[in-house]
Amino acid sequence: MIVITGAGGQLGSRIVEQLLSLAPAEQVGVSVRDVAQAKRFADRGVRVRRGDFLEPETLSHAFEGADQVLIVSASIRGAAAVPANRAAIDAARSAGARRILYTSHQAASHHSLFAPQLTHAATEDHLAAAGVPFTSLRNGFYATTLGFYLGAAVETGRLVVPEDGPFSWTAHDDLAGVAAAALASEGLFDGATPPLTAPDMLDFAAVAEQASEVAGRMIEHVVVGDDDWKASAVAAGMPEAAAEFTLGMFRAARRGEFAVTDPTLEKVLGRPAIPARQVIEDLLAPR
Template sequence: MIIITGATGQLGSRIVERLLERAPANEVGVSVRDAAKASSLAERGVRVRTGDFTEPAGLEHAFEGADRVLIISAAIRGDAAVAASKTAVDAARAAGARRILYTSHQAASKDSLFAPQLTHADTEAYLAGLDIPFTALRNGFYASTLGYYVGAALRTGELVVPEDGPFSWTAHDDLAEAAAIALADDGVLDGVTPPLTAPELLDFEAVAAILSELSGRRITRVTAGDDEWKAAAVADGVPEPAAEFTLGMFRAARRGEFAVADPTLEKLLGRPAIPARAVLQGLI
């Protein structure tokens, strides 16, 4: 059985849909925190069980009979995130999974300026130290992140963000299909993958230009100092730790951590990747 965690989330739900195009429903299981939210999957024959990365006993039940397990990285930060991922990995191994897959990130590194990359690097290292085949899907930077900035830019005519650098904005739909392929075709991606990215690199200056074209309104990219941007974000109601977390993304971008594009994703999909422009069009 193929087990997917986080199957009601933005990425996980898409992966399940793509996997059901490749595998019978009775061979697919999901581990979710709230089984009620996955009732539609249960109606289609998918095995739905409750599982929480902080509760090993529950994961044992959720992963029962697993052949392959996809662990979608937890939406928590710091040491707790590493511990949660390791708990899920251990549970998958104990369940007898022949392969463990994990959603990592293209910039996973122990010296990244963006906190999630430290978690991904630690989890990759943990997987590599086990006696079981694994796949760390080094996903490109989610293009949906742009949604946090588009609304204000369209309202004010200004895209105000700190100094940045190029991002390889990549669509959830493409990454979901890649994960489904890796789950259905065991071994097609082994170990730490190359960056799974769209081919185009865009900084926020380029994003502002595309928004201008799509909206018919001039959108000007305005560079704010880090402290200035953080103070404004906090004044708008963003918790200070969250604002500092986001600053890490911009600091990493201007160091070039996300300025990497690779052909692996398009080769795996057998088609062009969805461009950031199309994602932005859907956000307007």
């Protein structure tokens, strides 16, 4: 039995979909906070059970009988994220899983300027110390993050951001494909993987250029100071903590934390990675 957490989310749901092309549905289980989110999988014969990282007692039932557990990193900001991920790792070990996988990030580090990377690094430490064979999938930066910026940019003609640097923008579908392959081929990865990224990097100036081409109108890349950007974001309704969190991403980018690419993802997929340009096109497509 292979159990995947977070099957109601963007990454987890895609991993399940792709795994079902590689393994029988009766060998696949999902752990979700709301079982209604996984009805489409239940209808196809996947075992669906409720599991919540913040309620560790639910995880023993969700992970029951699992040979492998793929833990999609908790979508929690702040200090609660690491204990939540640790609880899932501990539950998978207690359930008897002989292999645990975790969706980490290519920039995972105890010294990162972007808070999620500290979470990933601490979780990887716990995973390595769990005494169970493990795989830490060091995913490239989610390309869909651009959606938080492009809508307003197209409306105003200005992409206003702090100073940044190159990002390893990588599509969810590609990352899901690698995760599914890792689950179906247990010898594929051992320990932390190489960076799982698309081959090209874009900074926000390049994003503005490509978005201009896709949208058919000029989108100017405007760089502002951190304090000015934060003040504008808060004035527009963003909570101050969220604005500071986002600034961490830009600070890490300009230090080069996301300026990494690697051929491993394309080798595992056996095809070219989805380019950031295609993700931009999808994000700007009429709804």
